[in-house]
Amino acid sequence: MESQKIGIVGSGLIGRSWAMIFASAGYSVTIFDIEPSQVSNALKLIKSQLEELSESGMLRGTLSVEAQFALIKGSNSMEEALAGASFVQECVFEKLEVKQKVFSEMEQYVGDDAILSSSSSCIMPSQFTENLKRRNQCLISHPINPPYYAPLVEIIPAPWTDQSAIDRTRTIMESIGQVPVTLKKEVPGFAVNRIQYAIIAEVWRLVEGGVLSADDVDKVMSAGLGLRYAFLGPLEVMHLNAEGMQSYMERYTQSIEHVLGNFGPTPTFTGSGLEQIIKEMDAKIPLDKLEERRQWRDTRLAALAKLKRDL
Ligand code: NAD
CATH class of the missing domain: 1.10.1040.10 (N-(1-d-carboxylethyl)-l-norvaline Dehydrogenase; domain 2)
Structure with missing residues (x-):
């Protein structure tokens, strides 16, 4: 079982799904959202969804609902949510300015080895990571909706992303039961x-x-x-x-x-x-x-x- 911490930034549909998938594999997850009520609401929704999944026999992983839910925390501070995280999955609005702002905030709070990954569906990673200090640790891990049932994840590096960040992301995705594919270079629309x-x-x-x-x-x-x-x-x-x-x-x-x-x-x-x-x-x-x-x-x-x- 995993002991690594995952930071989730943005607690809408996709942020909640990532939190549940990571917890199903035993990772500790902390969710942050700019809107505090979104975080408490996300935790309530996650709890009821985990219960429904368990009742219908569709719960992922081997841990009980209680054990999975106990792995998911909420925070109203990005700094707290990201402290000690080895992997951060950004799930905020699909707007270039928001992604740029959030990535420049996120890089201040993570350690040297942390990977900063975006859920972006359409914006290319070079568009919001170019001017970052930690740009070689940034990439996109694009899920397919609904990620809990459709396991594909497209990994899209920017031209400056380290190969080791790509390799580690693939390993993490496989460890949570998702199916990663890696684009060798960014192209509009991804694959x-x-x-x-x-x-x-x-x-x-x-x-x-x-x-x-x-x-x-x-x-x-x-x-x-x-x-x-x-x-x-x-x-x-x-x-x-x-x-x-x-x-x-x-x-x-x-x-x-x-x-x-x-x-x-x-x-x-x-x-x-x-x-x-x-x-x-x-x-x-x-x-x-x-x-x-x-x-x-x-x-x-x-x-x-x-x-x-x-x-
Ligand atoms: P959503 O609107 O449901 O949720 C976005 C969340 O981000 C909201 O809770 C909002 O309060 C929060 N947020 C906004 N600005 C923030 C900030 N500065 N800091 C922290 N939190 C902030 O959106 P979603 O559907 O979950 O999509 C999230 C990302 O995932 C987008 O990039 C989207 O393109 C991508 N995606 C979506 C789908 C889909 O089908 N919905 C599929 C794959 C990828």
Whole structure:
């Protein structure tokens, strides 16, 4: 069991999730938020979520709810929250100025070996770490929502991040049961959003171009491609769908090139296509049913995560 301390800065949705995941592996966690009521509220929410997870058999780790909750503390002082922490996960608003301010504050309170890691979804690490004294210890560990069930973490270094900080972050992520991937250099969108946006562009073209309804285009993923992608990625799918990758490319390169050549430009995401997609999505899941549907989604993702762990 871990004895290292983790500092969490920002106690919204992602900060709470990180706190629960770290505690599930036995780390001591201290949460700080600029808004003190957010910290007390986060602790209450975490306690009730841990209890629900335990009742539904989805609690991570081997420790009891009480033992996990006892590992999580709140603080209204960043200095106190970060003192002695070997790893700090920043989870504040996705705004460049806020990230810049918070990173320059955080570096004042950590020891020489501490890693300062951001949950940022879109801002590149070089944008908010360049002028820091400890910039070689900074990187991004980008989770996927909901992190408790979707274990992928993208590690994105800035050009000046030490290799040892990257390696240690990978080890820490593996120790808490997350699945790290490391970008060798920062690129806009990192890996997840680049791939996600490529999919969004094509589903948009298919609906806008009158080929599929919004509901049917989503089924292509949820009842088809997504099922195998839950276990293996597109490259392994190719390798298995022929006698290895070389044989797949010999068979299919021409048709891949033909279809890709037919894709057309990036959609503008405006006008009648946008109106049609909004109308179809609102009819399928009315806005007052979004929360209900999110819970439906999380229950299924939890069951899938459990299945993947148990297989
Ligand atoms: P959120 O709005 O739920 O929470 C942000 C928290 O940060 C709030 O509690 C706020 O009070 C606190 N905060 C703001 N300024 C602060 C400061 N200066 N010092 C300390 N605390 C401060 O946001 P979230 O959804 O938890 O997202 C946090 C980060 O995680 C963002 O960078 C976001 O891009 C990233 N992220 C979000 C998701 C997602 O689906 N929500 C997924 C992956 C990554």
